[in-house]
Amino acid sequence: MPIHAYAAGEPRAALKLFTYEPGPLGADEVEIEITHSGICHSDVHLIDNDWAISEYPLVPGHEVVGTVRAVGSNVRHIHVGQRVGVGWQCNACYACEWCLAGEEPNCKEHVATCNGHHGGFADAVRTDWRFAHPIPDALPGETAAPLLCGGITVYTPLKRHVSPGMRVGVIGIGGLGHFALQFAAAFGAEVTAFSTTPEKEAEARSFGARHFVCTHDRKAMEAAAGSFHYLLSTVTAALDWPMWLRMLRHYGTLCLVGASPGDIAVPAMELLVGQKTIRGSVIGGRGIIREMLDFAARRHIRSKSELMPMREVNAAVERVRRNQARYRIVLVN
Ligand code: NAP
Ligand code: ZN
Numbered sequence: 001m002p003i004h005a006y007a008a009g010e011p012r013a014a015l016k017l018f019t020y021e022p023g024p025l026g027a028d029e030v031e032i033e034i035t036h037s038g039i040c041h042s043d044v045h046l047i048d049n050d051w052a053i054s055e056y057p058l059v060p061g062h063e064v065v066g067t068v069r070a071v072g073s074n075v076r077h078i079h080v081g082q083r084v085g086v087g088w089q090c091n092a093c094y095a096c097e098w099c100l101a102g103e104e105p106n107c108k109e110h111v112a113t114c115n116g117h118h119g120g121f122a123d124a125v126r127t128d129w130r131f132a133h134p135i136p137d138a139l140p141g142e143t144a145a146p147l148l149c150g151g152i153t154v155y156t157p158l159k160r161h162v163s164p165g166m167r168v169g170v171i172g173i174g175g176l177g178h179f180a181l182q183f184a185a186a187f188g189a190e191v192t193a194f195s196t197t198p199e200k201e202a203e204a205r206s207f208g209a210r211h212f213v214c215t216h217d218r219k220a221m222e223a224a225a226g227s228f229h230y231l232l233s234t235v236t237a238a239l240d241w242p243m244w245l246r247m248l249r250h251y252g253t254l255c256l257v258g259a260s261p262g263d264i265a266v267p268a269m270e271l272l273v274g275q276k277t278i279r280g281s282v283i284g285g286r287g288i289i290r291e292m293l294d295f296a297a298r299r300h301i302r303s304k305s306e307l308m309p310m311r312e313v314n315a316a317v318e319r320v321r322r323n324q325a326r327y328r329i330v331l332v333n
Helices: 041-047 141-161 175-188 197-208 220-225 241-246 268-274 285-299 310-321
Strands: 005-007 016-020 029-039 064-071 083-086 090-093 126-130 168-170 189-196 211-212 228-231 249-257 275-278 304-310 328-332
Touching: 029 083, 029 141, 029 310, 041 310, 064 126, 064 141, 064 328, 083 141, 141 175, 141 228, 141 249, 141 285, 141 304, 141 328, 168 175, 175 197, 175 228, 175 328, 189 197, 197 211, 211 220, 220 241, 241 249, 304 310
Parallel strands: 090 126, 168 189, 168 228, 189 211, 228 249, 249 275, 304 328
Antiparallel strands: 005 016, 029 064, 029 126, 029 328, 064 083
């Protein structure tokens, strides 16, 4: 059956209707009829070829939830009619040291759902069955879809690094940031939201921020310096990294999940004398994705999503590009 999708034909192009014939279903594949498809800022980076890796025609979409409508001959544990989702990654080798350790994003044979493979801005998508994650009944589609990339990307580092009582700052309150506030608060941290958008204060507090700092407020920024155990940057832009390093306490960590362009130059002495760490993190493996979905269902983690019809995909992408989404746009079929 042909799949009806939206594709960019070249960098920064508007998405156009694109129908493709996916061919015979692979033995390990499942085909998902899509109900919900979140727009992550990585989709915008891919459409715009910001990372110089985009393959066109490019069908974006890697926060997908829907119903399984076909399964290949080897597929086990997933059945037709089941509600599942797929995130950034849709296949791996399952045999390397990373796959064996549950760290599939590091696998050399990692397959991305929406680059070199047609993604979820469509009526259907295919994935290896091992990356079709069953969705807990308690999670509505508009929350489950954004959790599959935005949610797991912040859950993984926060779960690894944050313990109760730590002072945690989340920089950038967009799709990832609004999940980060909820997860960090659920892990018992005292959470501060850092935002360029003062209008986000009330909602940031409702997501779990105890404090809100507008990053344009110099006095408030100076008052916060030297106080954080852990900072998580979700922003899409290059920041004043030396300033953010000074926000940390001794032994503090600045973790980047936002795909900031360019290099990070910081004074070596600040790292050395402050005994500070700068690190990065990407998505999460299959095991931690299942754990995160279960945690989100039990702890009432929610996506504040704006639902838009799939046919309005170009208007929706533009809202994400301009930082107008509050806080995730989810396309619905
Ligand atoms: P988003 O919804 O657009 O949110 C990004 C937020 O960054 C904005 O809401 C804004 O927050 C802040 N921001 C935007 N422009 C800024 C600027 N010029 N200066 C300072 N702050 C700015 O995007 P998202 O979907 O959360 O994705 C965020 C980033 O994470 C993207 O780069 C994406 O590619 C990356 N990502 C990485 C992974 C991974 O595995 N590491 C996975 C998914 C996404 P305020 O209005 O609060 O300032
Ligand atoms: Zn993403």
